[in-house]
Amino acid sequence: MTPIQPLPGFRDFLPEDWARQNYIFKKWWEVARRYGFVQWEGPPLEPTELYTKKSGPEIVGQLFNFTDKGEREVALRPELTPTLARVVASHDREFKKPLKWFSMPHCFRYEKQQRGRLREHFQFNADIIGEASLDADVELIALCVDLLREFGFSANDVVVRISDREFWIDFLRAQNVPEEKWQETLQIVDKSEREPREKTATKLGPLAQPVFKILDGEGSSEKLDRAFDALRVRGLADFVQIDLGIVRGLAYYTGIVFEAFDRGGKLRALAGGGRYDNLIHQLSDGAVSLPAIGFAMGDVVLAELINEIPAAKAKMELAVAPQREVDIYIVIAKEERRADALAQIQSLRDRGYRVDFPLAPAKVGKQFQAAEQLGARGAILFGDEWPEVKVKDLHTGEQRLVPSEIIRQTMEEIFRRFVP
Amino acid sequence: MTPIQPLPGFRDFLPEDWARQNYIFKKWWEVARRYGFVQWEGPPLEPTELYTKKSGPEIVGQLFNFTDKGEREVALRPELTPTLARVVASHDREFKKPLKWFSMPHCFRYEKQQRGRLREHFQFNADIIGEASLDADVELIALCVDLLREFGFSANDVVVRISDREFWIDFLRAQNVPEEKWQETLQIVDKSEREPREKTATKLGPLAQPVFKILDGEGSSEKLDRAFDALRVRGLADFVQIDLGIVRGLAYYTGIVFEAFDRGGKLRALAGGGRYDNLIHQLSDGAVSLPAIGFAMGDVVLAELINEIPAAKAKMELAVAPQREVDIYIVIAKEERRADALAQIQSLRDRGYRVDFPLAPAKVGKQFQAAEQLGARGAILFGDEWPEVKVKDLHTGEQRLVPSEIIRQTMEEIFRRFVP
Numbered sequence: 028m029t030p031i032q033p034l035p036g037f038r039d040f041l042p043e044d045w046a047r048q049n050y051i052f053k054k055w056w057e058v059a060r061r062y063g064f065v066q067w068e069g070p071p072l073e074p075t076e077l078y079t080k081k082s083g084p085e086i087v088g089q090l091f092n093f094t095d096k097g098e099r100e101v102a103l104r105p106e107l108t109p110t111l112a113r114v115v116a117s118h119d120r121e122f123k124k125p126l127k128w129f130s131m132p133h134c135f136r137y138e139k140q141q142r143g144r145l146r147e148h149f150q151f152n153a154d155i156i157g158e159a160s161l162d163a164d165v166e167l168i169a170l171c172v173d174l175l176r177e178f179g180f181s182a183n184d185v186v187v188r189i190s191d192r193e194f195w196i197d198f199l200r201a202q203n204v205p206e207e208k209w210q211e212t213l214q215i216v217d218k219s220e221r222e223p224r225e226k227t228a229t230k231l232g233p234l235a236q237p238v239f240k241i242l243d244g245e246g247s248s249e250k251l252d253r254a255f256d257a258l259r260v261r262g263l264a265d266f267v268q269i270d271l272g273i274v275r276g277l278a279y280y281t282g283i284v285f286e287a288f289d290r291g292g293k294l295r296a297l298a299g300g301g302r303y304d305n306l307i308h309q310l311s312d313g314a315v316s317l318p319a320i321g322f323a324m325g326d327v328v329l330a331e332l333i334n335e336i337p338a339a340k341a342k343m344e345l346a347v348a349p350q351r352e353v354d355i356y357i358v359i360a361k362e363e364r365r366a367d368a369l370a371q372i373q374s375l376r377d378r379g380y381r382v383d384f385p386l387a388p389a390k391v392g393k394q395f396q397a398a399e400q401l402g403a404r405g406a407i408l409f410g411d412e413w414p415e416v417k418v419k420d421l422h423t424g425e426q427r428l429v430p431s432e433i434i435r436q437t438m439e440e441i442f443r444r445f446v447p
Numbered sequence: 448m449t450p451i452q453p454l455p456g457f458r459d460f461l462p463e464d465w466a467r468q469n470y471i472f473k474k475w476w477e478v479a480r481r482y483g484f485v486q487w488e489g490p491p492l493e494p495t496e497l498y499t500k501k502s503g504p505e506i507v508g509q510l511f512n513f514t515d516k517g518e519r520e521v522a523l524r525p526e527l528t529p530t531l532a533r534v535v536a537s538h539d540r541e542f543k544k545p546l547k548w549f550s551m552p553h554c555f556r557y558e559k560q561q562r563g564r565l566r567e568h569f570q571f572n573a574d575i576i577g578e579a580s581l582d583a584d585v586e587l588i589a590l591c592v593d594l595l596r597e598f599g600f601s602a603n604d605v606v607v608r609i610s611d612r613e614f615w616i617d618f619l620r621a622q623n624v625p626e627e628k629w630q631e632t633l634q635i636v637d638k639s640e641r642e643p644r645e646k647t648a649t650k651l652g653p654l655a656q657p658v659f660k661i662l663d664g665e666g667s668s669e670k671l672d673r674a675f676d677a678l679r680v681r682g683l684a685d686f687v688q689i690d691l692g693i694v695r696g697l698a699y700y701t702g703i704v705f706e707a708f709d710r711g712g713k714l715r716a717l718a719g720g721g722r723y724d725n726l727i728h729q730l731s732d733g734a735v736s737l738p739a740i741g742f743a744m745g746d747v748v749l750a751e752l753i754n755e756i757p758a759a760k761a762k763m764e765l766a767v768a769p770q771r772e773v774d775i776y777i778v779i780a781k782e783e784r785r786a787d788a789l790a791q792i793q794s795l796r797d798r799g800y801r802v803d804f805p806l807a808p809a810k811v812g813k814q815f816q817a818a819e820q821l822g823a824r825g826a827i828l829f830g831d832e833w834p835e836v837k838v839k840d841l842h843t844g845e846q847r848l849v850p851s852e853i854i855r856q857t858m859e860e861i862f863r864r865f866v867p
Binding site: 067314383397 | 450451457459461462465468477481487492493496508513515517519521533536538541543545579582586680730786799803820821
């Protein structure tokens with residue numbers, strides 16, 4: 028019999044993997060808080076209707092959906108925005124606007140596994156709800172840039188490309204494209220970067236020439252220029268590029284849209300989002316109308332890029348090492364001293380030190396080996412010297428005998444010396 | 448049309464709710480790390496077989512299970528232990544034993560909603576794998592106690608009741624109870640606390656008298672006495688009680704078992720666990736044999752008790768307040784100064800300050816109101832005084848004009864004064 032395996036596209040996180048995950052979560056959290064965003068969460072399982080209502084019935088093909096034991100149609104969330112719209116609409120009156128909310132949900136989709144795309148991922152989400160001004164768009168794009176900067180990426184590593192759906196709608200109107208063709212046309216533009224011009228030209232027909240002019244940089248948008256200026260004021264211009272080729276496939280965007288990429292262009296988008304001023308209205312059946320803008324950043328592509336950019340990788344490895352380590356290892360050289368050692372262990376842990384010790388009798392040499400493997404900075408040996416103990420500074424190798432009453436104090440000295 | 452609701456038994460976490468959730472997660476994390484445990488994670492969706500193999504086909508009735516689009520039988524995890532056994536068995540050779548691993552998974556079960564029981568909860572899990580000695584059991588029980596202490600509970604608020612399955616097996620053997628009746632008998636004992644003695648007596652038949660003697664305190668176990676002594680050495684005796692009435696329903700426990708309760712006895716168990724030395728062998732089809740002990744603590748009952756015990760509640764509220772707050776609010780009194788303000792905002796955020804500002808023009812009074820609501824300690828007003836700005840200490844009300852070049856420095860002074 029083969030042992031049971033995890034499902035395809037799902038990850039087991041061993042401690043060293045999870046330490047890196049925690050690093051990503053912590054950075055997401057810190058930068059969002061610096062921007063004054065507050066964290067919320069929603070359920071990982073929702074009524075399927077929440078997603079079909081936003082994205083149409085086709086979305087079901089990409090969901091982990093099922094009928095529960097109470098005959099409800101339910102789905103593992105593929106994204107957080109519909110939940111956000113539901114939650115904001117039902118608590119609309121409790122909060123002063125604008126809301127600056129972020130979340131780091133675990134999301135799921137039933138799709139073919141590929142590089143940078145699993146069947147589950149963690150996704151940073153940030154949204155500003157209830158503010159239509161361009162400053163909200165700029166604040167959110169700046170947050171996206173600063174998240175990337177925080178991971179150690181420079182403007183040579185990443186770029187956020189910003190565009191405007193409104194520009195395209197104006198264009199389609201000026202070209203007399205009937206409204207029912209807009210979405211289809213925008214999806215052709217969205218794909219144009221990834222296919223030969225000829226193919227796109229065939230699809231676009233008479234629109235091909237004017238569209239290509241725009242993609243080649245002849246279009247201009249006063250709104251995008253203003254957004255870019257505001258980002259320059261913040262010192263973030265190097266990370267940002269106006270690019271009308273970004274339109275994003277989804278139908279519900281209404282204004283500024285943006286996507287973040289690695290400059291090398293090898294990976295999928297690191298992040299993407301935009302303004303969706305009508306979605307809350309639509310998902311709440313007209314009960315609540317609020318302008319909104321948001322974006323999401325997934326952990327899978329982000330981790331790939333961190334591993335490719337040496338500065339980012341070094342930053343991560345430096346940060347994760349302590350997540351695996353203990354501060355102090357207690358060496359029990361004589362089993363008769365175990366009780367005395369346990370009392371000290373408790374006292375040191377109560378002071379906040381991370382302390383480990385052998386759970387069963389072991390040779391002293393093996394115990395010091397364990398201390399080293401766990402990255403302990405100090406070791407305390409309980410043995411023949413009792414009521415004195417041997418305190419060893421594992422960085423310098425220095426050791427001395429101290430009375431057991433002053434163990435804590437001695438440890439504090441060692442740690443004062445070694446704070447990195 | 449009624450707006451879409453969350454599924455029954457699932458929670459939306461508004462920012463103030465999530466701040467309290469984060470408080471629980473942080474405490475769990477900190478105490479586990481002090482004990483030298485490292486964090487790991489598994490998938491929230493697993494093959495259903497993983498759970499039926501451990502708990503029998505009846506478990507399916509309590510699962511969110513379904514057939515996925517690839518015809519796989521899958522289930523949302525009701526608990527983490529089967530995943531742990533799977534992961535440990537498949538990485539057995541990569542790690543030195545014992546493993547001290549913890550996790551904080553989101554778990555799901557399709558059950559009737561009741562007080563303290565939803566259809567999803569977050570669950571702290573800690574396990575020591577590969578160590579059969581009683582010191583491992585004691586280390587884990589101590590961790591359970593210290594988690595509760597960390598939330599501000601005293602020995603008057605909570606108790607961990609410890610028992611031993613082996614004691615009961617020895618008893619059943621001595622009473623010549625056939626092995627196929629053991630599990631059933633233990634489940635009767637497990638339920639006895641919650642039903643009248645007469646009812647239990649009828650179920651137990653001739654075993655009733657000897658069982659009641661044990662439940663009334665006449666039984667004794669040398670192993671439990673040793674465990675209790677080791678907990679006393681750690682100063683935790685007040686939080687622990689030997690109680691052979693604890694047997695835990697699950698079939699796979701093999702030694703020490705324990706459960707944590709509120710002393711008032713009003714709530715469900717706060718935590719529970721025990722030794723399961725055969726489970727990894729069984730779940731890995733005999734590929735790997737490792738002794739193990741673990742326990743879990745759910746967030747729902749824990750949060751109920753925190754809210755009932757004033758000291759615990761006060762500790763939580765003190766800790767969560769800053770999670771909603773910003774450090775500095777930027778008041779833009781003249782829109783012409785917005786660009787200058789934005790440059791400063793970026794610079795202050797780069798230094799790690801949490802900074803917010805009005806995303807659209809607003810009256811100065813309203814902006815100061817927002818500053819107060821967000822709990823800001825400092826405000827900086829950009830207006831007519833430019834290139835000087837008005838810096839206001841919102842705790843003391845003190846304000847002064849400073850040149851814009853020294854904003855950062857001035858802020859640092861204010862924050863040095865106000866570190867709590």
